[in-house]
Amino acid sequence: MTRVTCIAPVNIAVIKYWGKRNETLILPLNDSISTTLCTHDLCAKTSVMASPEFTEDRIWLNGREESIKNPRLKNCLLQIRRVARDQTPNVIPESWHVHICSENNFPTAAGLASSAAGYACLVATLAQLYGVSGDVSAIARQGSGSACRSMLGGFVRWHKGVEESGSDSIATQIAPASHWPELRILVLVVSDHKKKTSSTIGMQNSVATSELLNYRAHQVVPGRVKKMEKAIMEKDFTQFAEITMRDSNQFHAVALDTYPPAVYMNDTSHSIVNLIHKFNAAHGQIKVAYTFDAGPNACLYMLESEVPEVVGLIDWAFPAKDMKINVLRGLQTERNVPKESLTGKLEMQPLSAGMLQYLILTKVGDGPQKLEGDFVHLLDKSGQPVKKA
Amino acid sequence: MTRVTCIAPVNIAVIKYWGKRNETLILPLNDSISTTLCTHDLCAKTSVMASPEFTEDRIWLNGREESIKNPRLKNCLLQIRRVARDQTPNVIPESWHVHICSENNFPTAAGLASSAAGYACLVATLAQLYGVSGDVSAIARQGSGSACRSMLGGFVRWHKGVEESGSDSIATQIAPASHWPELRILVLVVSDHKKKTSSTIGMQNSVATSELLNYRAHQVVPGRVKKMEKAIMEKDFTQFAEITMRDSNQFHAVALDTYPPAVYMNDTSHSIVNLIHKFNAAHGQIKVAYTFDAGPNACLYMLESEVPEVVGLIDWAFPAKDMKINVLRGLQTERNVPKESLTGKLEMQPLSAGMLQYLILTKVGDGPQKLEGDFVHLLDKSGQPVKKA
Known part of the structure; x- marks a missing residue:
């Protein structure tokens, strides 16, 4: 009986992944770049246990047992076992089944690419269990494309690769989190009642029907990736921010x-x-960047020094429902009520109350981590999900 | 003393104009195609009068005197006078000034490209006054790009042209209104509180910053223009509708x-x-197309036979504020309350009441027309705006 528990981070792309060239292997049309968010504030957690007692592979996600027959899930498990057979055949006997239990420490409704953190965590935990070493980001990629970027901390590039097998479509670290410790991410969780379009379906439709997608993937993104890497290496916030905003807009375009x-x-x-552009214009410099994934929530990038003013600005422009300040999760901060000399320049009125659900403040963080200790696991010693108090 | 009054139509593009290659001459990056709407339901009306008594050129727009120094306005006047000097030097002496009075028969707030109808009407009326003949769409174009398309009825193509002077950037008729009399246009005027971004500014910014715009203009639109002309000539509604929707989406992209x-x-x-795509999918064929200009209002294209079902559908999905049916201007129609067998397939609930202001139902119509009679004019015999009762 062996039991392993890991946590893995959420990542937020600044150069977006949109469109696959191979649906089965999940090979993207273009490179993408993301920052990995600190697991203190947002993470997936997965426990995996292998035992000769288990009669089948089983999985529980966020408290509910799900079918292990999900093809992407099955594939991740299959591939880790295949690597293990070559690398570490004696760690876990091939005939043993596994129990997997996974959950997020943030609401799925937050729309924060929970599948990326989830698959990264699954693959990282399985790799630990089976004692597999080396890059497994290509396996995580086959769970959910952007999951490969959550296998590393800091600033991460997912290379589209050129091999048909996908063996070179992996994630590499541009710089660790410690390279740019001043960077902060403020997530604005937006109230929304719309039925979500799955990003898998949206992406397939784009590949099939958008005449602009190929031009973006092949003619625009390569240049942006180079500029973004340079901006990150030089800690050039203005460049970083402008490319981030342009690329978010182009993805949604x-x-x-x-x-x-x-x-x-x-x-x-x-x-x-609109608020961010007006705010930057009022200051005569880019102090904040926005980016949006396949959902209505905003991720704002800024330097630590700007956080109190920006959170105060958000409270002003998007007042909380009871007219108190917006709920802030994660890192805490002071809030500076914006001066009239600023709000006068924004050419907008505060929106009606309740447009945001809450805010999450976090920073760039490390990749998946193995947790130690008896009380960290989501599975008990018999391999059943731990009952919560 | 000579007094002339004309009306001119609104046009709705099905292949969109977005981006100029020459700001001064208003030369577009790509060809565009529109339908001209019937002036019974929507039009601009302009009276022009020339007199040796007038001490200066003056203009009144929608009841208010405006500066004649607007460069686009001045330019239209200058060019008509230049053509007149060559063609018809004896009709109006060069030293006479003009008074111009213009209004729309629809609220400007409807966001229905009122400047296109307005400039088309101005140029058509001035051409009548000065007795100028031949194509003057290139002059209307210099007032407001898409105004050149309102100089003709039916289905109209604005050729981008290749000459630096812009002399070949003119509008031509693909087919008259009588070619496809079954076509109907339903305008949904959407409630909106947002400050409008001027399309002139938006277009300039797109040319300066969008990497996708050039690809659209040079690689995508030429093929669409060909297909759209063919669809119109063959009265192929399915093709017409699909290209219209795709091009609206790409313009907004x-x-x-x-x-x-x-x-x-x-x-x-x-x-x-979303409603239109679901409605078409429920029917297994494209029965309605949407298109959006630089504003939130929808223009829906459909065949006459579909109008009662579509208006009923709109009443269901976008109920009027007092839960009565939506106000309908223009052509009148029956409304078929949608069957549950249909609404069940739409995968949506009716929106909260009051999202639409009103509807306008119209059809394809003719180009500018000169009005006859003593009571048609917006200027009285002394050249002052007629006071309304």
Whole structure:
């Protein structure tokens, strides 16, 4: 009986992944770049246990047992076992089944690419269990494309690769989290009632119908990836921020160019975009960048020194429902009520209350980590999910 | 003393104009195609009078005197006078000034490209006054790009042209209104509180910053223009509708790819898009097409036979504020309350009441027309705006 528990981070792309060239292997049309968020504030946690007593592989996700027959899940398990057979045949006998239990420490409703953290955590935990070493980001990629970026901390590049097998479509670290410790990420969780378009479906439709997608993937992104790597290495926030905003907009443009269109941002999202551009213009420099994934929530990038002003600005522009300040999870901060000399320049009025659900403040962090101790596991010693108090 | 009054139509592009290659001459990056709407339901009306008594050129727009120094306005006047000097030097002496009075028969707030109808009407009326003949769409174009398309009825193509002077950037008729009399246009005027981004500014920003715009203009639009002309000539509604929707989406995609992004559609606009795709899917064929200009209002194209079902559908999905049916201007129609067998397939609930202001139902119509009679004019015999009762 062996039991292993890991946590793995969420990542937020600054150069977006949108479109696969191979659906089965999950090979992307273009490179992408992300920052890995600190697991203190947002993470997936997975416990895996192998035992000769288990009669089948089983999985529990966020408290509910799910089918192990999900092809992406099965594939990750299969591939880790295949590597283990070559590398570490004596660690876990091939005939043993596994129990997997996984959960996020943030609501799935937050729309924060929970599948990326989830698959990264699954693969990292299985790799620990089977004693597999070396790069397993290509296995995580086959669970959920962007999961490969959550296998590393700091600033991460997912290379599209050129091999048909996908063996070179892996994640590499541009710089560790410690390279740019001043960077902060403020997530604005937007209220939304719209039924979500799955990003898998939206992406497939874009590849099939958007004439702009190929141009973006092949003609625009390569240049942006180079500039973004340079901006990160030089800690050039202005460049970092501008490319991030442009690339978020272009990703949503391509989604809109899809037939039928895939629309992820809503009116509140666009109000956030407008606010950030007006705020930067009022300061005469780019102090904040926004980026949006396949959902209405904004991720704002800024330097630590700007956080109190920006959180105060958000409270002003997007007042909480009871007119108190917005709930802030993660890192805590002071809030500076914006001066009239600033708000006068924004050319906008505060929106009606309740457009945001809450905020999460975090920073760039490390990759997956193995947890030690008797009380860290989500599975008990018999391999059943631990009952919560 | 000579007094002339004309009306001119609104046009709705099905292949969009977005981006100039020459700001002064208003030369577009790509060809565009539009339908001209019937002037019974929507039009601009302009009276022009020339007199030796007038001490200066003056203009009144929608009841208010405006500066004649607007460069686009001055330019239209200058060019008509230049043509007149060559063609018809004896009709109006060069030293006479003109008074111009213009209004729309629809609220400007409807966001229906009122400047296109307005400049078309101005140039058509001036051409009548000065007795100028031949194509003057290139002059209207210099007032407002898409105004050149309102100089003709039916289905109209604005050729981007290749000459530096812009002399070949003119509008031509693909087919008259009588070619496809079954076509109907239903305008949904959407409630919106957002400050509008001017399309002139948005377009300039797109040309300066969108990497996707050039690809669209040079690689995508030429093929669409060919297919659209063919669809119109063959009265192939399916093709006409699909290209219309794809091109509307791509125009808004390019606007979103702009830095800062130009966002014209709002959540209600996107709900309309979603409804139309679901409605078409439920029927297994494209019965309705949407298109959006630089604002949140939808223009729906359909055949006459579909109008009662579509208006009923709109009443269901976008109930009026007092839960009565939506106000309908223009052509009148029956409304078929949608069957549950249909609404069950739409995968959506009706939106909260009051998302639409009103509807306008119209058809394809003719170009500018000169009005005859003593009571048609907006200027009295002394050249002052007629006072309304």
